[in-house]
Amino acid sequence: MNDDTSSLGRRIGRVAHVATTLSGAAIKTLGAKITGNSDAFPQVLTEALGKLKGPIMKVGQILAMVPGMLPDDVAESLMQLQSQAPSMGWPFVRRRMAFELGAEWPTKFTHFEKEASAAASLGQVHKAQLSSGEIVACKLQYPNMLSSIEGDLDQLRLLLGLYERTVPILDTVNIQHELKERLKEELDYRLELRNMERFRKLFGNTNLPVIVPKSFESYSTDRLLTMEWCDGADLMVVKNWSITLKRRVAENLFQAWYxxxxQHGVLHGDPHFGNYRITPEGQIIMLDFGCVREFPESFLAGVRKLYRALELNSASEANEAYEMWGFENLTSELVDALNIWAKFLYGPLLDDRIRPLVESPQEGKDAAKAVIQALKQSGKVRPPKEFVFMDRAAVGIGSAMIHLGVELNWHQLFQSLVESKK
Ligand SMILES: Nc1ncnc2c1ncn2[C@@H]1O[C@H](COP(=O)(O)OP(=O)(O)O)[C@@H](O)[C@H]1O
Ligand SMILES: [Mg+2]
Structure with a gap:
């Protein structure tokens, strides 16, 4: 083994063992620290999450969306965090490419950049040119990611167990199951390719200003995804654009996600800032189809029913809607508690006028506090698995809208999407 290989081995070892930063023993110590002091939980969890890298970071980002689980500033910074996994150097990339596409792989490209252009949560992205001329992005996965994810999920189970004991308002069994399934799916770049093609076709049949990169199947495997290279600005740049253009971006982003x-019952479950780009005309380039979820029509009917229930202020309709979402053991106290969160998320969609998405930054915090208080009265709730990505998308897109700082008639925007249902 030459020096190059052993240093690469160490580098990959570091990536593959991110889970060890948070061992079972460390979690027990955390547990001891917060016994009988549930107020300390957010602080303790923050310390633990601060050490995480790689795939489990996504879990941190999802936890950031559970109201009250983390302090607001921590939740916000976690949601913006980009993967910082150490990168694979050129000799290792060459070997990984040969493993994926065969020893002759260099003949398939006229150019392949040695330096990665971006980090991915399970690997890295290289810019390249195919021998047929197209400029592409090659997302190449690190080896051994499955064991890394499994280790991380074990730690997550311990952390959530601790959370349930100290702040007994959430039963996280479905949440854990959903995270496990979806994180494992992210390993499979062939599945991602199929999802990307599905979205590409779906938008290709509309006039919506959304671009999905073309994929190149014969240059892809389950650990290598080759797709059209797409340039665009990220949201932090768009923030400085004209208000007219920002309004267009906000509308387009809303349509891209909803x-x-x-219309088709599928959701891109990760509207993280790194997962889309914006063209100078305000079109949305959608990236990263590693986390796509399909929803049964019965669930979507529940989403529409909840909207009507809030419009009519009807507790019985709301109760039925939550049943359709998959909530169990509903009591009137629990329905009241869930309604607080639902009113916060649906509020702008019910209000037929031009307005900011939230009237003040305090609004979300107040809603979260009120939900927690209400859940302490009503007893534990077990969110259904579908709730995880519905909430994640709403909070992620909502946060982008707040950054853009635009005022729109959200009600009409929403109606135009729902009403055109064929
Ligand atoms: N088609 C593309 N063209 C240009 N850059 C891309 C493309 N796809 C991904 N990237 C860059 O690579 C980063 C990681 O890719 P992504 O698919 O989001 O990986 P992950 O699933 O690990 O988050 C993106 O945030 C973006 O900066
Ligand atoms: Mg991504």
Whole structure:
């Protein structure tokens, strides 16, 4: 083994063992620290999450969306965090490419950049040119990611167990199951390729200003995804654009995320800032189809029913809607508690006027506090698995809208998506 290989081995070892930063023993110590002091939980969890890298970071980002689980500033910074996994150097990339596409792989490209252009949560992205001329992005996965994810999920189970004991308002069994299934799916770049093609076709049949990169199947495997290279600005740049253009971006972003859901029952479950780009005309380039979820029509009917229930202020309709979402053991106290969160998320969609998405930054915090208080009265709730990505998408897109700082008639925007349901 030459020096190069052994240093690469160490580098990959570091990636593959991110889980060891948070061992079972460390979690027990955390547990001891917060016994009988549930107020300390957010602080303790923050310390633990601060050490995480790689795939489990996504879990941190999801936890950031559970109201009250983490302090607001921590939740916000976790949601913006980009993967910082150490990168694979050129000799290792060459070997990984040969493993994926065969020893002759260099003949398939006229150019392949040695330096990665971006980090991915399970690997890295290289810019390249195919021998047929197309400029592409090659997302190449690190080896051994399955064992890394499994280790991380064990730690997550311990952390959530601790959370349930100290702040007994959530039963996380479905949440854990969902995270496990979806994180494991992210390993499979062939599945991601199929999802990307599905979204590409779905938007290709509309006039919506959304671009999905073309994929190149014969240059892809389950650990290598080759797709059209797409340039665009990220949201932090768009923040400085004109208000007219920002309004267009906000509308387009809303449609990019919710047209697939309300018209076709599929949702891109990760509207993280790194997962889309914006063209100078305000079109949305959607990236990263590693976390796509399909929803049964019965569930979507529940989403529409909840909207009507809030519109009519009807507790019985709301109760039925939550049943359709998959909530169990509903009591009137629990329905009241869930309604607080639902009113916060649906509020702008019910209000037929031009307005900011939230009237003040305090609004979300107040809603979260009120939900927690109400759940302490009503007893534990077990969110259904579908709730995880519905909430994640809403909070992720909502946070982008707040960054853009635009005022829109959200009600009409939403109606135009839902009403055109064929
Ligand atoms: N088609 C593309 N063109 C240009 N850059 C891309 C493309 N796809 C991904 N990237 C870059 O690579 C990063 C990681 O890719 P992504 O698919 O989001 O990986 P992950 O699933 O690990 O988050 C993106 O945030 C983006 O910066
Ligand atoms: Mg991504």
């Amino acid at each position: 047209y697939p859901l309300y």
